[in-house]
Amino acid sequence: EDQVTQSPEALRLQEGESSSLNCSYTVSGLRGLFWYRQDPGKGPEFLFTLYSAGEEKEKERLKATLTKKESFLHITAPKPEDSATYLCAVRGDSSYKLIFGSGTRLLVRP
Amino acid sequence: DGGITQSPKYLFRKEGQNVTLSCEQNLNHDAMYWYRQDPGQGLRLIYYSQIVNDFQKGDIAEGYSVSREKKESFPLTVTSAQKNPTAFYLCASSMGQGGYEQYFGPGTRLTVT
Numbered sequence: 001e002d003q004v005t006q007s008p009e010a011l012r013l014q015e016g017e018s019s020s021l022n023c024s025y026t027v028s029g030l031r032g033l034f035w036y037r038q039d040p041g042k043g044p045e046f047l048f049t050l051y052s053a054g055e056e057k058e059k060e061r062l063k064a065t066l067t068k069k070e071s072f073l074h075i076t077a078p079k080p081e082d083s084a085t086y087l088c089a090v091r092g093d094s095s096y097k098l099i100f101g102s103g104t105r106l107l108v109r110p
Numbered sequence: 111d112g113g114i115t116q117s118p119k120y121l122f123r124k125e126g127q128n129v130t131l132s133c134e135q136n137l138n139h140d141a142m143y144w145y146r147q148d149p150g151q152g153l154r155l156i157y158y159s160q161i162v163n164d165f166q167k168g169d170i171a172e173g174y175s176v177s178r179e180k181k182e183s184f185p186l187t188v189t190s191a192q193k194n195p196t197a198f199y200l201c202a203s204s205m206g207q208g209g210y211e212q213y214f215g216p217g218t219r220l221t222v223t
Contacts, residue, residue: 004152034211043114043200043214044153087153097168098212100152 002027002092006101013078013108021073021086021104029093033071035064036087038103044087078108112137114215116201121220123195131186131218133201142184143202143212146170153200159184160206188220195222 005024013019025033032051036044048057050066057064061082063074073086085105089098114135123129135142141160145153155168159178173192178184184203188195198219202212 032211036214041198041217041219043116043202043217046211046213049211089153097155097158098153102150102152 002090002095002099004088004090004099004101006086006088006104008104009102010105011107013075013106015079015108015110016077018074018076018078020075021106023071023073023088023101024069025071025088025090025099026069027090027092027094027099031091031093033066034089034091034098035071035073036089038085038087040085047086075106078106080108080110082106083108114201114203114213116199116215116218118218119216121218123220123222125222126190127222128187128189129195129220129222131188131199131201131220133184133186133215134182135184135201135203135215136182137203137213138181139203139213140181140206141204141210142178143204144168144174144176144184144186145200145202147198147200147217156186156199188222195220 003026007022035047038044048064053068055066061076065072085103087103089100117132143158144156154170157176159165175187200217201215204210204212
């Protein structure tokens with residue numbers, strides 16, 4: 001069964017303190033791994049798609065990487081406006097649907 | 111601007127009443143989806159539609175119904191048969207089912223008392 005686990009559940013950082021969020025997955029035949037950002041009371045905002053191990057993508061202070069078992073979302077020198085919940089999802093060969101993790105709630109303090 | 115709209119943002123209903131949530135997209139996407147989000151849980155798929163006049167059940171379809179009469183629109187009805195309808199409902203769309211990223215609307219928070 002396809003599964004996604006995100007850790008930690010919550011993360012508090014000081015402004016400028018870099019860190020990483022983890023997304024571990026099991027899926028038969030990865031068709032795509034997706035990262036989203038969600039602000040409270042809003043819909044998820046698409047960030048990245050990764051398709052194969054070794055792939056990396058960057059956007060401003062965010063960098064997503066992918067291995068055969070997990071993905072990391074690295075946040076470099078975060079700012080308070082980076083505070084949000086970050087969701088990871090995968091799609092495998094065996095199913096049409098995206099499987100979402102429960103998310104990591106990130107709080108960046110000034 | 112292209113995007114997905116959901117209305118209303120907040121919805122309140124009494125138990126026993128059916129309620130319909132609206133979802134419209136002008137991205138020319140073929141596939142549309144409905145998810146439910148509860149605190150501390152991942153998004154769960156209710157229904158999805160790949161093409162007009164066709165839709166399939168997701169993981170938690172019981173107590174919900176949908177229609178897809180137009181490519182742009184995918185309304186969700188929460189029926190009185192849904193035992194725990196209070197939740198945050200999200201609509202999404204994608205170019206197609208295969209591996210494409212999904213884009214989400216702003217969501218509708220439904221409260222049933």
